[in-house]
Amino acid sequence: xxxxxxxxxxxxxxxxxxxxxxxxxxxxxxxxxxxxxxxxxxxxxxxxxxxxxxxxxxxxxxxxxxxxxxxxxxxxxxxxxxxxxxxxxxxxxxxxxxxxxxxxxxxxxxxxxxxxxxxxxxxxxxxxxxxxxxxxxxxxxxxxxxxxxxxxxxxxxxxxxxxxxxxxxxxxxxxxxxxxxxxxxxxxxxxxxxxxxxxxxxxxxxxxxxxxxxxxxxxxxxxxxxx
Numbered sequence: 001x002x003x004x005x006x007x008x009x010x011x012x013x014x015x016x017x018x019x020x021x022x023x024x025x026x027x028x029x030x031x032x033x034x035x036x037x038x039x040x041x042x043x044x045x046x047x048x049x050x051x052x053x054x055x056x057x058x059x060x061x062x063x064x065x066x067x068x069x070x071x072x073x074x075x076x077x078x079x080x081x082x083x084x085x086x087x088x089x090x091x092x093x094x095x096x097x098x099x100x101x102x103x104x105x106x107x108x109x110x111x112x113x114x115x116x117x118x119x120x121x122x123x124x125x126x127x128x129x130x131x132x133x134x135x136x137x138x139x140x141x142x143x144x145x146x147x148x149x150x151x152x153x154x155x156x157x158x159x160x161x162x163x164x165x166x167x168x169x170x171x172x173x174x175x176x177x178x179x180x181x182x183x184x185x186x187x188x189x190x191x192x193x194x195x196x197x198x199x200x201x202x203x204x205x206x207x208x209x210x211x212x213x214x215x216x217x218x219x220x221x222x223x224x225x226x227x
Contacts, residue, residue, distance in 0.1 A: 035075055035085035036087065038089070041143075051204075054220050063220070064095055065095065070092045072090045088108070090105050090106075100135075103128070125144045147162050161185075172219070
C-alpha cells in the first residue's frame with residue numbers, strides 16, 4: 001500500500017510539473033490588448049465627407065477629381081479567449097472623372113491568437129480597393145500604421161513598405177509638410193507595377209508615381225475639412 005501511495009504521489013508531482021511547464025504566458029486567457037489607435041496617422045486620413053482632391057497626370061495632362069463620400073473611424077472590441085480593442089477604418093472616395101470608387105478599410109483582430117501575435121494587433125493596415133461597375137482593378141495597401149520601416153504589409157500578392165519621413169515636400173509650387181512615403185512592389189490598383197505613395201499631414205494623398213512608367217498623379221488643388 002505504501003509503495004502504491006508513493007507511486008501515486010510521484011505521478012502527481014510529474015503531472016503538476018508538466019502542467020506548469022506547458023502553461024506558458026501564450027496560453028493565458030482573459031487579457032485585454034489595446035486600445036490600439038491610429039494615433040498620429042489619423043491626421044493623414046480623417047476629413048469630413050465632401051472634402052475633395054484634384055490630381056493631374058504628368059504625362060497625359062489629364063485631371064482626376066476625387067471626393068470623399070463617407071468615412072468611419074471607430075474603436076471596435078473583438079472578444080474571444082482574450083479581448084482586443086482596435087481602431088477600424090472604413091472610407092469611400094469617388095472619382096467624378098472616371099467613375100471609379102476607392103474603398104479603404106482595415107483588417108479586424110483575432111482575439112484567439114497567441115500572445116506575441118495579439119501584441120502585434122496594434123498594426124493597422126489600410127486596404128485600398130479600386131473598382132467600378134464591370135471593372136474591378138484589385139486591392140492593395142498604400143498606407144499603414146505605426147510608421148515603421150522594420151515591418152511590412154500587403155494583401156498576399158504584393159508587399160508594402162514604409163520608406164521614409166520628409167519634413168516637407170514641394171509639388172507644383174506648393175509645399176506640404178510631414179510626408180510619409182510608402183513603396184509597393186506590385187500595385188494591384190495601377191497596372192501591377194512598382195508604385196510610390198506620398199501622404200501629407202492634414203492633406204491626405206498628394207502623389208502616387210508609377211516607377212516603371214515614370215508616370216505620376218500629382219495633387220494640383222484640394223479642399224479638405226477636419227472633423
